Amino acid sequence: MSLSPQRRFVTPIAGESVExxxxxxxxxxxxxxxxxxxxxxNLHVFAMRRPAGLLLCSDIVFVEPPRAAAAL
Amino acid sequence: xYDIVIRNGLVIDGEGGPGRDADVAITGxxxxxxxxxxxxxxxxxxxxxxxxxxxxxxxxxxxDAQLLWDGLAQPVLEHGVTxxxxxxxxxxxxxxxxxxxxxxxxxxxxxxxxxxxxxxERFAKWTWEDFAGYCQQIGPGLGVNxxxxxxxxxxxxxxxxxxxxxxxxxxxxxxxxxxxxxxxxGDGAIGLSTSFVDVDANGRPVPSRxxxxxxxxxxxxxxxxxxxxxxxxxxxxxDVDLTVARIDQLADLSLRHGIPTTFSPVFDSRTTPEAAPxxxxxxxxxxxxxxxxxxxxxxxxxxxSFSLLNPSLFLARLxxxxxxxxxxxxERQAALADPNVRADLIGDxxxxxxxxxFGGLLIRGGDRAPAAYVGRTLGEVAAERGEGAxxxxxxxxxxxxxxxxxxxxxxxxxxxxxIGPMLANPLVHIGASDGGAHLASFAxxxxxxxxxxxxxxxxxxLSLEQAVKKITADPADIWGLSDRxxxxxxxxxxxxxxxxxxxxxxxxxxxxxxxxxGMRYVRSAIGVQAVLVNGEVAYEDGAYTAARAGVICGLxxx
Numbered sequence: 274m275s276l277s278p279q280r281r282f283v284t285p286i287a288g289e290s291v292e293x294x295x296x297x298x299x300x301x302x303x304x305x306x307x308x309x310x311x312x313x314x315n316l317h318v319f320a321m322r323r324p325a326g327l328l329l330c331s332d333i334v335f336v337e338p339p340r341a342a343a344a345l
Numbered sequence: 346x347y348d349i350v351i352r353n354g355l356v357i358d359g360e361g362g363p364g365r366d367a368d369v370a371i372t373g374x375x376x377x378x379x380x381x382x383x384x385x386x387x388x389x390x391x392x393x394x395x396x397x398x399x400x401x402x403x404x405x406x407x408x409d410a411q412l413l414w415d416g417l418a419q420p421v422l423e424h425g426v427t428x429x430x431x432x433x434x435x436x437x438x439x440x441x442x443x444x445x446x447x448x449x450x451x452x453x454x455x456x457x458x459x460x461x462x463x464x465x466e467r468f469a470k471w472t473w474e475d476f477a478g479y480c481q482q483i484g485p486g487l488g489v490n491x492x493x494x495x496x497x498x499x500x501x502x503x504x505x506x507x508x509x510x511x512x513x514x515x516x517x518x519x520x521x522x523x524x525x526x527x528x529x530x531g532d533g534a535i536g537l538s539t540s541f542v543d544v545d546a547n548g549r550p551v552p553s554r555x556x557x558x559x560x561x562x563x564x565x566x567x568x569x570x571x572x573x574x575x576x577x578x579x580x581x582x583x584d585v586d587l588t589v590a591r592i593d594q595l596a597d598l599s600l601r602h603g604i605p606t607t608f609s610p611v612f613d614s615r616t617t618p619e620a621a622p623x624x625x626x627x628x629x630x631x632x633x634x635x636x637x638x639x640x641x642x643x644x645x646x647x648x649x650s651f652s653l654l655n656p657s658l659f660l661a662r663l664x665x666x667x668x669x670x671x672x673x674x675x676e677r678q679a680a681l682a683d684p685n686v687r688a689d690l691i692g693d694x695x696x697x698x699x700x701x702x703f704g705g706l707l708i709r710g711g712d713r714a715p716a717a718y719v720g721r722t723l724g725e726v727a728a729e730r731g732e733g734a735x736x737x738x739x740x741x742x743x744x745x746x747x748x749x750x751x752x753x754x755x756x757x758x759x760x761x762x763x764i765g766p767m768l769a770n771p772l773v774h775i776g777a778s779d780g781g782a783h784l785a786s787f788a789x790x791x792x793x794x795x796x797x798x799x800x801x802x803x804x805x806x807l808s809l810e811q812a813v814k815k816i817t818a819d820p821a822d823i824w825g826l827s828d829r830x831x832x833x834x835x836x837x838x839x840x841x842x843x844x845x846x847x848x849x850x851x852x853x854x855x856x857x858x859x860x861x862x863g864m865r866y867v868r869s870a871i872g873v874q875a876v877l878v879n880g881e882v883a884y885e886d887g888a889y890t891a892a893r894a895g896v897i898c899g900l901x902x903x
Binding site: 274275276277279280282284287317323324327329330331333335339 | 512513541544548549550553554555556557558561581584586587589590591593626627629630631633634
């Protein structure tokens with residue numbers, strides 16, 4: 274049985290900001306747009322986290338939006 | 346002559362095969378023979394009409410503190426559980442320096458809803474710091490077997506101090522953590538637990554969450570070198586994409602280091618019905634690759650009770666309520682009468698005044714609960730009082746010294762028709778009881794009885810033999826507890842004798858036996874005749890005995 278495609282993610286590197294991470298994960302997108310996309314796909318980190326703005330190296334950070342259920 | 350012979354029962358040996366009429370002979374704490382017409386024992390137990398099975402194994406508990414004052418882990422033993430696994434979710438009580446005890450107690454309070462007094466009042470002699478010391482402290486009084494995990498947050502805190510909640514570890518620190526984990530395993534730990542979701546008493550992520558993957562990988566290398574020890578994690582269980590990502594990480598760790606892994610909890614939910622099936626589907630794919638990844642699923646529905654006497658998970662999503670319940674009682678009562686505080690609390694609940702959150706709750710009791718309200722929904726009572734639902738929670742509580750308990754029943758994981766097939770799935774590890782935690786929110790005891798009453802006798806999704814296997818031989822194999830989980834000559838004599846027609850969990854009820862006069866909800870066992878731990882009768886006919894034959898299982902396999 275092969276692995277079905279799942280939502281792609283990366284984990285942050287120590288000291289990396291969301292902008293750094295966005296540049297690494299989405300190199301073909303404009304920087305601001307990429308960072309905004311990363312934020313919007315990862316509310317568990319960027320909206321729910323306390324203290325706000327804390328990015329952990331153990332975090333799962335999705336680099337694409339949720340996949341449609343039928344595509345999973 | 347044998348020490349004990351359990352005679353005339355239906356032996357279900359844990360392997361999953363059909364039960365058979367047989368006797369079980371025990372001597373010196375070991376099963377000596379399973380067969381018919383065995384010779385006499387000094388003690389004979391008549392199990393006619395009953396099932397004789399291996400003792401049940403509970404793989405996800407937080408009895409770390411309770412075992413210090415109650416070596417029976419009551420009431421888990423009376424439900425037939427003869428082996429518990431504490432130390433889950435990155436938290437254990439060792440290795441832990443004296444100076445760091447308050448921080449770790451705060452984590453237990455925050456995450457597992459255990460009062461600080463549970464850690465301090467009954468054991469003034471908190472002398473241990475290392476894992477060996479903890480095992481030596483609990484060892485002599487054990488009536489139940491204990492297979493403890495060591496918590497990643499504790500390992501990190503020991504090596505890095507306050508930096509454990511600030512940054513990733515250096516190479517030197519990772520090496521020190523590896524050495525410490527190795528030492529803990531030598532001292533009785535059967536594996537490592539970590540958390541990707543929990544926060545401490547101040548709302549800051551627990552130490553394990555500051556680890557990078559390199560650190561976790563290095564610790565798993567230790568687990569691999571120690572013979573393939575377990576890694577347990579608590580993932581971001583509220584989100585299926587995140588949980589699937591963690592499954593993939595666990596699978597990679599399992600394959601690279603030759604270790605078993607498990608994650609908990611997995612809930613079925615009406616609001617996200619696709620979640621649990623997706624989790625099981627991904628698990629199946631990873632297992633097909635050769636990874637050992639075990640999703641843990643509880644049998645019981647989610648019921649949460651709360652009062653304004655204690656902090657509660659139920660109120661965690663309401664920040665003003667959460668903060669209020671962490672204030673001292675007198676201060677809290679005064680605040681509840683303050684119009685500004687009340688406005689903030691009601692404001693937390695949205696424009697409907699809390700109807701959606703509180704309206705369906707049942708007023709279940711409490712010493713001061715008005716009899717006219719008990720058994721009715723809060724929505725009814727609020728309407729009768731001419732108040733909004735949140736306002737009614739505040740007023741009814743305040744009028745009765747806060748000692749009014751509310752129940753959110755069937756808050757998820759309650760659809761037997763969906764859950765039964767999942768529990769029967771060979772990929773699913775039945776567990777996640779959280780035994781010994783969430784004291785004032787729900788009873789974490791009796792999940793095994795509920796398995797038989799609901800899913801064997803009730804829905805029939807599992808046969809008696811399948812159900813026994815799921816909570817005996819299966820967990821023994823998953824966790825490497827090779828001396829337990831089966832009724833087989835030569836193995837430890839952990840045995841439960843129960844009535845297959847009646848075994849169940851009793852109703853949830855409050856008791857006040859937590860140090861510091863604390864309350865917890867418990868459930869007694871129904872239909873359990875006798876429980877033997879290492880060949881000694883620990884519970885029989887509704888009463889605990891003086892036997893204290895439990896051991897630290899990790900020391901047997903170290």
